[in-house]
Amino acid sequence: MNKRVPQEIEHTSVLGVIPTVTLNDVKASGDAQCLVLGAGIVGVSTALALQAHGLQVLLLDRQSPGKETSFGNAGLIQREAVVPYAFPRNWAKVMEVAFGNGNDVHYHLGAMPAFAGPLLRYRWYSEPARHAAISRSYASLIEQSITEHVRWIEASGASELVKKEGWVQAFRSSKAFEAAALDSKARAAEYGLNVDVLGRDGMNARLGALRTDLLQGAVHWLDAWTVSDPGVLVERYAKLFLANGGHLAFGDANSLRRTSQGWAVKTDHGIAEAPSAVVALGPWATGVLSPLGYKLPIFVKRGYHRHYDGGTSLKIPTLDAEHGVMMAPMSRGLRLLTGAEFAAAGAPPTPVQLVAAERAANELIDVGNPVDPQPWLGSRPCTVDMKPIIGAAPKHDGLWFNLGHGHQGFTLGPASGRLLAEQILGLPPYIDPAPFSPARFA
Ligand SMILES: Cc1cc2nc3c(=O)[nH]c(=O)nc-3n(C[C@H](O)[C@H](O)[C@H](O)COP(=O)(O)OP(=O)(O)OC[C@H]3O[C@@H](n4cnc5c(N)ncnc54)[C@H](O)[C@@H]3O)c2cc1C
Incomplete structure (x- = not known):
């Protein structure tokens, strides 16, 4: 999307002036190929990975990137976890x-009665033999965590963090x-x-x-x-995404709707539409996914x-x-x-x-x-099974999940973003995606 964005539809935020798009912008250029909902470490990393393969991506959040859980963590990229x-x-x-x-x-x-079901399932998955198998799968992703961060740390000039x-x-x-x-x-x-x-x-x-x-x-x-400021690292990644031609819009992801063209969401400046959409909203994903018939055990x-x-x-x-x-x-x-x-x-x-x-x-x-x-x-x-949920929505074409990263989302954002991007693009995945498939809970 190379068009200059008119002044009146620009936002000012901690990132400076952030270009957004309107429905007209998207349709006129016909190039918003994926909506990514949620600009935490997981959503921003997914947007970057898709963009690296030439996709035009619109990243949507209700606030500036990296202001929620990705802001306040301990900043550990836990290769050992x-x-x-x-x-x-x-x-x-x-x-x-x-x-x-x-x-x-x-x-x-x-609050505990509401947690009883998930915690019992969490306990079941924590039985030693199951936990050992889960750890082997988890390791396959976490082993990639530093390598995948390095790519964006270097490209965004964030090494001093x-x-x-x-x-x-x-x-x-x-x-x-x-x-x-x-x-x-x-x-x-x-x-x-x-x-x-x-x-x-x-x-x-x-x-x-x-x-x-x-x-x-x-x-x-x-x-x-x-990392000395995890929220700032996410901002740097988001700035890189914008500098490379990505688009960021403010809006409520709960407005996500299916359309004849794919998926549409309301932004502050109009409706944006694309053939596919990624839900990377951390725990808030349930607000979008429950109405679509998904009950993910988060x-x-x-x-x-x-x-x-x-x-x-x-x-x-x-x-x-x-x-x-x-x-x-x-x-x-x-x-x-x-x-x-x-x-x-x-x-x-x-x-x-x-x-x-x-x-x-x-x-x-x-x-x-x-x-x-x-x-x-x-x-x-x-x-409940301690693994993130990364892959195609079982009941809807063009809908993808990247969420549920628990204690290690800051570590795993770029590794998960790459794994999902490869699935969306139909490329050979760099690690086996099966252990993380949303279908395991279908
Ligand atoms: C105390 C603490 C310490 C931690 N320490 C570490 C650590 O050292 N290392 C590590 O790897 N992990 C750590 N974590 C975990 C890690 O922070 C999370 O797993 C990770 O930040 C999750 O990233 P995310 O992108 O999925 O979610 P988030 O960063 O929460 O992003 C979700 C985004 O969705 C947006 N959103 C939500 N609802 C809507 C809506 N309706 N419309 C539009 N946008 C919406 C939010 O604004 C937000 O930007 C820690 C967590 C905590 C709480």
Whole structure:
């Protein structure tokens, strides 16, 4: 679409002036070949991958790119995360969660009946033999995560946001450390990962910023990369998409309708239409897909973060494992992040985990004062079988899904975007797409 976009249909946003299209623009040029709904890391990466093959893509969101869950995560590109988080099999852990004794998980009691079905299925898929098979599939995608990010990091000139020093899990008890040391070595051997298991001397050398006298040991995953502002990385990818001739429109994806030509959606400046549409809306996909007859088994694990002005000597993102707090040095300050919270959709924030996280982190390093007036709240889009849903909608031609990336969507966005783009274009997929097919839930 090479036409100049008239001034009156341009938006100003954090990205500067963003060209959008009207129905007339699309029809006149006849070149909007795909609508991508959702401009988080998954949608933006999908748009880039389609564009790289010459497709004209319209990316739609209700706000600027990278402002939702992709904004507030820990910024880890988790090359090592070949084993997705399973439902705990250990009853002591289940009891700890049930009685609210740990900080990994928090729940609103009144919301739990709605979670019972998905959590039972999640538990079923977490049975060891099933979980091992799921991990092998998951690994096939996550193994591509760095390579696929590199492509867009380099093309968008975002290298200064990225560090290649891995991330650390630190343990306060010998029992937890010894179990993690064994587990990490086994995982590293099975999947060809690089890991350092650090005792006291290793920790002092590498984690000198922390009160290592309170720690018994640490596991340093060396293959992961980290990003100092994940929302800005998504913006850079979106800018690259626009610079290469892509189009971004504001609008409500719930307006998606089937037409004789394919799919149409209302934008702020008219209706945009294309032969195919990708739903990359994270947990909000259900708003679009339920009316079309899809009941995907997605549930949300909420999570919080807040920035602090202390802890500047910490250079490597570190998880205080037993206290469920991730300490991530970021461009806005030290970002403290929490584990999972189960709550009804739209329920007000209850950042009790963040209060406990701040207390625990302060034991290890002086975190200083909060920078943000309020904690940030995000929604991890999780599936019952822990794998994202990538592929053709089972009941509709020209409709595609790329969603449900759970705890590792920031890691997986570009790898998933490529896998879906290849399927849309009918190209040989670079990895087997079958484990991620939406049809597995049909
Ligand atoms: C506390 C926390 C820490 C995390 N840490 C990590 C990490 O270190 N590494 C990692 O890999 N992952 C991490 N994650 C997970 C990761 O952030 C998510 O999996 C990922 O951001 C999901 O990306 P997405 O593009 O699917 O969704 P989103 O980024 O949420 O994007 C969805 C988009 O859809 C848009 N949208 C929704 N509804 C509509 C509508 N009706 N109309 C138009 N647009 C709409 C939204 O505005 C949004 O832009 C973390 C998550 C949390 C909560």
